[in-house]
Amino acid sequence: MLLALALSGYSFLFGAVALFRRDSLSAVITETARRAGIASFVAVLIASAILVTAAFQNNFSIAYIYHHSNIDLPIPYKFATLWSGQEGSLLFWSLLLSGYGFVLRLRHKTDERLFAHASVIIAAVQVFFLLLLTFAARPFATTPGELPLDGAGLNPLLQYPEMVIHPPMLYLGYVGFTVPFAFALGALIMKYPGDKWIHITRRWTMVTWGLLSCGIALGAHWAYYVLGWGGYWGWDPVEVASLLPWLTGTAFLHSVMMQEKRGMLKTWNVWLIFVTFGLCIFGTFLTRSGVVNSVHAFAQSSIGTWFVIFLAIIAATCIFFYVYNRSHLRTEHHLESLVSRESSFLFNNVLFLLICFVALWGTLFPVLSEWLQGHKITVGPPFFNSVTVPFALLLLLLTAVGPLLAWRKTSLGSLKRNFLWPTVGAIAVGILLIATPPSWGSVFGMRPWTDVAYFYSLIAAMLAALVIFTVAAEFLRGGRVISGHTGRGLVSSMMLLGHRNTRRYGGYVVHIGMALIFIGVLGTPLNRTAEKEMGFGDKIDIGPYSLVSRSFTQDETPNYSSSIAILDVYRGGKLITTLYPESRFFTATQQPQHVPSVYSPLREDLYVVFEGQNQDTGRPIIKAHLNPLVSWLWIGVLVMLFGTVLALFPNAPVPVRAVAAAPVTAGFHAPTAPVGAD
Amino acid sequence: MSRLNRFRIVGSLLLGVLLLMGASDNSSRTDRLGHQMMCMCSCSQILMECNHVGCTYSDTMRNELTAGVDAGKSDSEVLAMFVEKYGTTVLAAPTHSGFDRVAWLLPYIALIVGLGGVAFVVRAWHKRRVPATVAATSGLSTADLSRLREQARKETDL
Secondary structure, three states: OHHHHHHHHHHHHHHHHHHHOOOOHHHHHHHHHHHHHHHHHHHHHHHHHHHHHHHHOOOOOEHHHHHHOOOOOOHHHHHHHHHOOHHHHHHHHHHHHHHHHHHHHHOHHHOHHHHHHHHHHHHHHHHHHHHHHHHOOOOOOEOOOOOOOOOOOOOHHHOOHHHHHHHHHHHHHHHHOHHHHHHHHHHHHOOOOOOHHHHHHHHHHHHHHHHHHHHHHHHHHHHHHHHOOOOOOOOOHHHHHHHHHHHHHHHHHHHHHHHHHHOOOHHHHHHHHHHHHHHHHHHHHHHHHOOOOOOOOOOOOOHHHHHHHHHHHHHHHHHHHHHHHHHHHOOOOOOOOOOOHHHHHHHHHHHHHHHHHHHHHHHHHHHHHHHHHOOOOOOOHHHHHHHHHHHHHHHHHHHHHHHHOOOOOOOHHHHHHHHHHHHHHHHHHHHHHHHOOHHHOOOOOOOOOOOHHHHHHHHHHHHHHHHHHHHHHHHHHHHHHHHHHHOOOHHHHHHHHHHHOHHHHHHHHHHHHHHHHHHHHHOHHHOEEEEEEOOOOOEEEEOOEEEEEEEEEEEEOOOEEEEEEEEEEEEOOEEEEEEOOEEEEEOOOOEEEEEOEEEOOOOEEEEEEEEEEOOOOOOEEEEEEEEEOHHHHHHHHHHHHHHHHHHHOOOOOOOOOOOOOOOOOOOOOOOOOOOOOO | OOHHHHHHHHHHHHHHHHHHHHHHHHHHHHHHHHOOEEOOOOOOOEHHHOOOOOOOOHHHHHHHHHHHHHOOOOHHHHHHHHHHHHOHHHEOOOOOOOOHHHHHHHHHHHHHHHHHHHHHHHHHHHHHOOOOOOOOHHHOOHHHHHHHHHHHHHHHOO
């Protein structure tokens, strides 16, 4: 760890000195700083490998291994020990950061000076984390007193396959935002000419954004399938902490297009990246300082002060270089119309930031309230849901409208042409949801006038349909044009269309994914639950399903003992599946844990939990949830990730057509919503 | 059957239906109020959603809630009863009075300021815009034309 700190320190200090020197030595020093940065990755990798090996060897002389592992812990979870606690996860953060730095430093030939700046900034962040690991949160601290025979074990909530994937994904996302931050700050410091750094940054941001999205989705999936309360998002501060940089990162991915296309919003973009990185660090501070109450926060510790100081340094650095070099960020164009792609991006950015602000405001309000009034209050899901839902619906509306607006100005004719049929389709969906009988499914026969939550659900369904229809119309329109030119079939033309401009059409696929996620969420107000103590042959009726208790069984593993209920599920008198909700009791931690069993057709989830046993009768208590449309949420996430990957692919070459220079009779006007336009 | 008996039967049926409706109302009120409160076992979960095995709070709190609703207390009386017993943190959201109101108002003020600000900026920029100049082909150099083509390519991806 000390070696890694020394190497990172060298990479930072000497790299920075070299950037300010203008003599022949500077190139040599820059190269040694780059190599020191690469070597620091190797050092951190070795440190992480040692910690994981210690977990496999049950080396309980290391306090961290003692607290987060035990002899009978299954192998995959021993590997996950690395990120299961405060010190290990900080080491993991450091490993990922040095990994990103390693890749960046290997690719330095792309633009040596810009990459040298970015490398120094990454080294500076790395120095902070290594200082933390060396002095405040030491992963290799020894266990005091006599050597324990077995470890305290891993938290049962973390013993789930997603826990092996979810934190790394989340951390890859969190840490990954250091790279665009380093490029943005580096470009600002050196007054980097042109927008090449934006191209480099955008790609890194997209990868990072995809990983963070994946991490958040896996977290929601884990909450749904492990915590057993029937939900996937509870607005816990730790969840909010992961959402904040995702929101600002998404805003950046949109607004950066304005800088690329029109040379606008340069200051805005730089600050979006600064804020995104700041929120990643702030989120880590929230999770680890104990300043707010959270279900899955790490133990309270003194490292919060370290993060506050680091955040202050980041803010001071960003403000200083912005004030010093702000003339470099002058805009090249101004907005020309309210009905244009540019203004839709602006509104979309404001909404993303507003949702981010609301989430942050709600999370910190208890602290503010305690400070001002002397007593703490709770700001839970009812507040977040009622405030963020209208904002999110506005955003969904922009998701449908924005991509079909032309750059600079959109004519009324173009608006009509692009939106008439999708709007008719969305209204038809609304009428269908109200007019159909409830027997068709939980979301049919909606009565939006009875409850504001149902009203929001209906609007969300219509807007999600609008997004899907507008994107489909856009694919069809472009596909038809290509089909007319090339004689290919429509489907093949649409695929070619997507391949010719992967970024644009990948983005559209992401939008469809978001619409599907909204469909998954809109069923929440229609959730139902039923609970019953069940003997053999007893029945629970919930919605169209009947759950009949067939049997109960018990199981014993070295890690835990479990009780399992065997329940037959009937629909319309026909047996459709059997569910096995389970209750586990972990030996090492002496903690119980529910493992729900879920039947997931597209229409709704039948989610069954083994709640416990009645102490008097010994009979199990079964709780059943009927959660409409949840599967659409997971499908939406997959579609969104597919769209992100698609957007990262290089474009297929477009055949070059010879265009004669037409006489220019009036100032240049971009066509409205051209095929292939972004 | 005498007219009186028929009235009695219809009356009993109506009373039964009303009682059942009342029961259903109480149960939905309990559920709604239970979703406005937190479980105090420090699980940070909504009272009606707390599912910790062996949780020492949720069952007691739910029973207290059902008793309060069945006793005919109004929503605010039930909530006040819980605040008195468990403190202000039992409420899952800030109230609509005093300083708590700021929590609700600020997001909407921010929304109005944000969206209004963007609309204002767009209008201001629109007014400041330099009108498009009409230029004859002869007035443009080859360099100008290629610059314009490059701009068109960049802005439209064509």
